[in-house]
Amino acid sequence: QKEVEQDPGPLSVPEGAIVSLNCTYSNSAFQYFMWYRQYSRKGPELLMYTYSSGNKEDGRFTAQVDKSSKYISLFIRDSQPSDSATYLCAMRDRDDKIIFGKGTRLHILP
Amino acid sequence: NAGVTQTPKFRILKIGQSMTLQCTQDMNHNYMYWYRQDPGMGLKLIYYSVGAGITDKGEVPNGYNVSRSTTEDFPLRLELAAPSQTSVYFCASGTANQPQHFGDGTRLSIL
Numbered sequence: 001q002k003e004v005e006q007d008p009g010p011l012s013v014p015e016g017a018i019v020s021l022n023c024t025y026s027n028s029a030f031q032y033f034m035w036y037r038q039y040s041r042k043g044p045e046l047l048m049y050t051y052s053s054g055n056k057e058d059g060r061f062t063a064q065v066d067k068s069s070k071y072i073s074l075f076i077r078d079s080q081p082s083d084s085a086t087y088l089c090a091m092r093d094r095d096d097k098i099i100f101g102k103g104t105r106l107h108i109l110p
Numbered sequence: 111n112a113g114v115t116q117t118p119k120f121r122i123l124k125i126g127q128s129m130t131l132q133c134t135q136d137m138n139h140n141y142m143y144w145y146r147q148d149p150g151m152g153l154k155l156i157y158y159s160v161g162a163g164i165t166d167k168g169e170v171p172n173g174y175n176v177s178r179s180t181t182e183d184f185p186l187r188l189e190l191a192a193p194s195q196t197s198v199y200f201c202a203s204g205t206a207n208q209p210q211h212f213g214d215g216t217r218l219s220i221l
Contacts, residue, residue: 032208
C-alpha cells in the first residue's frame with residue numbers, strides 16, 4: 001500500500017459547486033498535513049497547513065483531517081474557474097519526512 | 111519581492127554533460143528544498159537544507175549534489191546527466207519544515 005493515495009482525476013464540476021478533494025494515507029506517524037495548488041507550468045503554492053484532527057477554514061477553503069480514518073479532505077466553496085488547477089496533498093511525519101500525493105486535476109466549468 | 115527564483119527555465123543536455131540548476135530566495139528562509147516532478151507524479155525530494163552549511167539527502171539523491179554556502183542560495187548539481195534525470199525541477203523555501211514558496215521550475219531534458 002502506498003503511503004499517500006490521491007485520485008488523479010480529472011475532476012470536473014460546474015462553477016459555484018462545492019468541490020471535495022481527498023487523500024488517504026497508511027502511515028500513522030504523519031502528524032502535519034498540507035494542501036498545495038499548482039497551476040499549469042508553475043510551482044506549487046501552499047494553501048492550507050494543519051496539525052490536528054478537525055477542520056481548518058480559510059476563506060472559501062476548508063481542510064479536514066480525520067486521523068482515526070487516515071483521511072484528509074480539502075473543500076472549496078463557491079468554486080470559480082480560477083480554481084482550476086492540480087491540488088496536491090502532502091504529509092509530514094515525526095522525523096520531518098514529507099510525502100506528496102500525485103495530485104488531483106480539477107476543472108471548474110463556467 | 112521576488113520570492114524563489116530558479117534559473118534556467120529550460121535546458122537540454124546531452125548524456126554525460128554536467129550542469130548546475132540555480133535557486134535563490136530573498137525571504138531569509140532557513141529551510142530550502144529541491145524536488146523533481148515527473149508527469150502524473152507527485153513531488154520527490156532530492157535534497158534539502160535546514161540552514162547555511164547543512165544539507166541532507168531526500169528520497170532520490172543519486173546523481174545529484176548540493177551546497178548551501180549562504181542562506182539565499184541552494185544550487186543543485188548534475189554531474190553526469192542521464193535520461194532518467196529528464197524532469198521538472200522545483201526549488202522551495204520555508205521558515206519551518208514545510209515548503210511554503212516554490213519557484214516556477216526548471217524543465218530539463220537529457221538526450
